[in-house]
Amino acid sequence: MTEGDHRSVSLDLLKQKMADFAKERDWDQFHSPRNLLLALVRSREIGRLEKEEKVHLGEELSDVLLYLVRLSDICGVDLGKAALRKVELNAIKYPASKQYAATTITNSRSVGDV
């Protein structure tokens, strides 16, 4: 996507890009629901994600998404485009061709605070 491209960025596209990003680096092992949630909230402890908790989890994650979408709108940020740009920056920062020690990834402030 280039600057001046006015297409909106779909959540499906971001989902696919993040899935590819993790797969290419063999990072699925670090993207457990618990680790991702901890990366999201940075500090709050959560319980195990049992099946019956999925509806509640979906509601809580929706709150995060909806507030984020609203905040971005108020601040004049095109969240889809900003996120797509961040995905591209992540790929530069963490090349798929490089080997990563588990400690490198688990020490990441994003998904390693477990």
Ligand SMILES: Nc1ccn([C@H]2C[C@H](O)[C@@H](COP(=O)(O)OP(=O)(O)OP(=O)(O)O)O2)c(=O)n1
């Ligand atoms: N185990 C990991 C580590 C990172 N990322 C991706 C998702 C985030 O968008 C981004 C976060 O990377 P960093 O932890 O390096 O954070 P920043 O890029 O924001 O750097 P900094 O916090 O130093 O500004 O990389 C990921 O998917 N899985």
